[in-house]
Amino acid sequence: MLRALHDVSSAVNHLLPDWRAHPEESRFAATKRSYRWLRGHYPHLASSWAVTIANETSATLASWDKLLRRARRHDPEKFERMRSHLPRRKNLKASLHRGLYRLDGKVLDITLSPERHVRIDLSGTSHPLFWRYLKESGGEFGLAVTDRKLVFNFRISNPQPVRKEVVGVDLNMPSADFATSDGKIGSVDLKEISRVQGAMERKRRSVQAHLPTDLKAQRRVLRRNRGRERNCVRPLLHRAANDLLKAMGDRTIIFEDLSETTEQILKERRRGDCAQRRRLSAWTHGQLQGIVSYKARSAVVRVNARGTSSTCPRCGGSLTHPTWRRSDCAHCQGTWHRDRGAAIVILDRGRAALRGAALPPSARNALLDAATWRPDLETGPGPADERSKGDDANFGLV
Ligand SMILES: [Zn+2]
Known part of the structure; x- marks a missing residue:
């Protein structure tokens, strides 16, 4: 098996320059042209492996082009470096015919x-x-x-059903908070994930401090660490997703659409701590949403993420944040727990998107009551305080 995988990656690397030189050629025509060469050089593999190799070549080129397009938009220097190069297949991987x-x-x-x-x-x-x-x-x-x-x-054919009750979820770094259309508020702890990522963050900084001049070595070490970090965090994300699904029950799930946030973060192109942190939590939240979506037995809907934590859950006015976790509305004089308020706003946006009936007043009152600010809700400092202390409990996505 390993030998076959090595063959795939060397054959892909052999085909890449040739395929790149003929961009006008269809994938089918390119496969047809390369088939004879592949059969001649890899006679010990069954003929469908030639198709597998052609598919992998085409996939490698496609993902390289995607990276190029992204670099052209967000990082012109990187784009200049990349454009004259060809991709190289380094890892061993084959999607089998x-x-x-x-x-x-x-x-x-x-x-x-x-x-x-x-x-x-x-x-x-x-x-x-x-x-x-x-x-x-x-x-x-x-x-x-x-x-x-x-x-x-x-590929599962039966789609996840839309339920009568709906739940809006606001993902933050120390917790995931949710509000349901039948008036319940809850949250699931994500502290363990923050802890692991905090430890990895410290490691990252120490690598940057110890190898300040050797950028190449720095990148290599950081890349290896990133892989390790993701391996550590993934099982924790699965556990968090299970907890969240259990707590939310069979309700249609509403998440914030993070794609715009991710674009925004890429645009910033800052290499500072804050940008790093935001990238990290966008990655974590994206992963958690993905895991919840495929495990859920109900439909999952994504709504615009803009301003969910700066919109008043009662009157829709704009909020100020005297502390990280507290939100004040100058319009209706409400004071809210930031993440719970955001969960209610997300719930409202989702119900509008689903064209559901308005929230029953009793449920709305219960939600607003549970989201009302009380000093004992101030559990731990927010990211702003956190940064100055250099501790690792929180990574907030503002
Ligand atoms: Zn208000």
Whole structure:
């Protein structure tokens, strides 16, 4: 299997300059042209591997072009550096052609050549979603293989239903706060994630301090650390997503649409601590939304994120923040817990998007009551205070 993956990556690197030189050619024509060469050089692999290699080449070029477009918009220097170069496939990965694998009972069979098969027993797979998705997708799935893992892609046909009750979720760094259309407010703790990311942040700073002149080495170490950090944080995100889903029950979920926020952060191009922090929490929140969305048994809706924590949940007036967590409305004189108020605003936007009936007055009153500011809600300092202390409990996305 590893040998086949090495073959894929070297074949991709061989094809890239040639494919790049013929941008007018369709993917199909390019595959057809390269097929003979591939069959000649990799006769020990089954013919569908040639198709797999062509697909990987095309995917590598496509993702490189996407990076180029992004660099052109946000980072002209990087764009100048990149434009004259070609991508290079370094990691070992192949999305297999459908003809190369099948599930034989609980044994996954991958064809290397007609005489050589890799058989992997999946009966020990304990991931509950794996068997559920396999059943719901009717045994059809896409398969990508890397040197470390198998990635299954299921396509589930039945869409997640829209429920009668709705829940708005505001993701912050020490917690995820939610407000439901039947008048409940709750939150799920994300402190452990902040803690891990804080520790990693300190490591990042120490790397930058210790290797201040060797930018290349610095980048290499930082990249390795980023991988480790993501591996540490991912299981925590899964746990947080499970807690959140359990707490929210079967309700249609409304999240903030983070794509604009991410664009905004990329545009800033600042390398300072604050930009770093914002990038990090945008990544974390995006991941958490993604995990919740695929685990949810109800529909997930995304609404405009602009100004959710600076809009009054009662009158829609604009809010000021005398402390990180407290929001004051000059218009209706309300004082709110910042994150709970934001969750109510998100809930309202989602209900408008879903064209649902207005919130019953009793539920609205219960929400506003629960979101009203009380000094005991000031649990720990916000990011602004945090930065000066250099501690790691909070990463807020303003
Ligand atoms: Zn107000």
